[in-house]
Amino acid sequence: MSGARELAEFMNAAWELLPCPLTVLDAQGHVLQQNALWTALGIALQTSFEESSCRALLQALGQPQDFELALQCASQARWLACQARWDAPLQAHVCLWYEVTAAKQVERDAAEQMRKLRMVADHVPVLIALYDAKTQQCMFANRGYARTFGMDEQSILGRSFTEVIGAAAAVLIQPQVDRVLRDKQAANYERYLPGADGSPRWIEVNLIPYLDADDGSSLASVVLISDITKHRLAEGAVRESEARLATFMQASVEGILFHRDGIVTDVNPSLSALVGYSLE
Helix, strand or coil: CCCHHHHHHHHHHHHHHHHEEEEEEEECEEEEEHHHHHHHHHCCCCCCCHHHHHHHHHHCCCCCEEEEEEEECCCCCCEEEEEEEEECCCEEEEEEEEEEHHHHHHHHHHHHHHHHHHHHHCCCCEEEEECCCCCCCEECCCCCHHHHHCCCCCCCCCCCCHHHHCCHHHHHHHHHHHHHHHCCCCCCEECCCCCCCCCCCCCCCEEEEEECCCCCEEEEEEEEEEEHHHHHHHHHHHHHHHHHHHHHHHHCCCCCEEECCCEEEEEEEHHHHHHHCCCC
């Protein structure tokens, strides 16, 4: 009996010497045992945690298995992590607690930065996507890019380049992508891409290599797509207008002359015949 008592005393002493708050919790969240560091925290499980964190903890305690949770305190911007191991003989969880407030702040800051990036990316008039260099799978896409190919920002993730743009287009464009990743230099090209309603549409594509900051290897390819349909339609309209004007000038029996500051820039055949000069 003395040996068992000494072992128990040793275990209790060791429990107090551990440099972190410890508790033994039953399925209802009652503290069966705790060390001095937990007592010093002044945490009451039912009232000290934010409501959703308290529910998550009680739900985890009700399962006979290990778990790890980050729990938000109710009265302050503070987070504690609970790393719990199920002890079958005790029919309780042995819980180690540690502060994760700083890590949570970093996580929140990163999430806020990502939210800002997403907001900007979704509202710029450019289609943006990022494809992994090895797998050719989509790692990021803004709303415009995803919708252009009939998907959303989540469903497009993990899709291969070929799955997104189609096999026929991939055959034409893959050499450009391979060259960008191999040579680590940006590339630019234009192509015709009909709209979902069949309307004519032209795009300008910029491919940019995303390189590892340490060794300079290609990690991914960034795709930036601008809609240049208005420019192409405007160019077509100008060419059509010029063609109509040229036809009119050639067919007119009236002499027609164009000049800039008194210098002749163009005439029609009728004027050439009238004045006796060739066009040249």
